[in-house]
Amino acid sequence: MRQSGRRSVLLGALLLVASLAAGCGDSDSSDGGKGLEKKTLTVASLPLVDAAALHVAQQQKLFEAEGLKVQIKPVQQSIQALPALAKGDVDVIAGANYVSFLQANEKGTLKLSIVAEGASLTSNMMNVLVKANSSIKTAKDLEGKKVAVNILNNIQSLTLNAILKANNVDPSKVTYVAIPFPQMPAALEKGQVDAVHIVEPFLSDTQKKQGARVAVDGGSEPVTGLPIAGFVATQEFTSKYPKTAAAFQRAIFKAQGLATGDRKRVEEVLPTFTKIDKQVASVITLPGYPTSLNTTRMQRVIDLMTSAGLLKQKPDLKTVLFQPTS
Known part of the structure; x- marks a missing residue:
């Protein structure tokens, strides 16, 4: 009876271990075995x-x-x-x-x-675009003009201001207007702004559909x-x-x-x-x-x-x- 009891206890312990192992296996398989806290x-x-x-x-x-x-x-x-x-x-x-x-x-x-x-930032992946017939040819020509950016005081104005300074242009003379990227092409076409600082893929799409041209490479030095x-x-x-x-x-x-x-x-x-x-x-x-x-x-x-x-x-x-x- 004593030996039979020991066997029963041992068998029960083995079953418990197997059960726990199986449970752990299920948990690991659901998150790639990484033990993620949130999946x-x-x-x-x-x-x-x-x-x-x-x-x-x-x-x-x-x-x-x-x-x-x-x-x-x-x-x-x-x-x-x-x-x-x-x-x-x-x-x-x-x-x-x-x-x-x-x-x-x-x-x-x-x-x-x-x-x-x-x-x-890479060269020409975020540029300043203007209409094909615009008088804006260089960074200097942006003084006194309205330029669209996605959000005011963001990475766009920060990088463009650095480029303007490097080209002896006073950034304070440029007026930034907040316009979401998808709405920039229409704003440029309607003349609501003089230029748009626009990123890919909207950049190439605007050039293709409107014939807009690049006035300033937004990925040029010193922000490359x-x-x-x-x-x-x-x-x-x-x-x-x-x-x-x-x-x-x-x-x-x-x-x-x-x-x-x-x-x-x-x-x-x-x-x-x-x-x-x-x-x-x-x-x-x-x-x-x-x-x-x-x-x-x-x-x-x-x-x-x-x-x-x-x-x-x-x-x-x-x-x-x-x-x-x-």
Whole structure:
């Protein structure tokens, strides 16, 4: 009886261990074995080439490979999604311009966490366009003129002002008007503004449909290669869901690598989240797609903002830039 009892206890223990192991296996299989704290993310995204990696990752099932399900919510301006990000209704914003969000961080509107770099400035991917018959030929000709930007005091005016100064132009003599990118072509055509500082894919589309011409290369020195947009969250999100944030970052950087190595990847997804056709997608100028989160690169943005008076003091990038612990 004593031996039979021992066998029963041993058998029961083995069954319990097997049951627990099976339970753990089910949990791991649902999130790719990563132990993610949160598996479904809502990402607000702009219809810009800056956010192409998000859609490449979705198409190539890179999120799924990390155990993530990503729901994409289209927005016209990244700043529109800022309140939702602060409240937690949106987990990440794709294509967010750094200027607006670094300013919000300084004001205390939200504690910013940059999860991944999204795009860096290349020559002719964000230009100042004018009508074909416009008298504006050079940067100097913009003095006294109205120029459309997506958001006031954002990455566009910051970079354009740096270019203007480098060409001995007084930026204070240029009047910026806030107009969302999709509405810029109509504003230029109607004469509501003299020029539009417009980004791809709207840039090439406007040139094709209206015959607009480039007055200023918005990616020229001294801002060539400058980080302009990224994937941003809050510090509350990345501290509460560090493994989830790391998984999202890995998927994005893999997608950025695919976009860098083969532009066809970007051309394929652009018509799915922008209003441009395949023909325009095949000729547009793409930004740089960084495959890492680099402190030195981001410091350029901070320094430029500080010198322009857009930041009162430089934030601690070790706090702002999300770095996985493992």
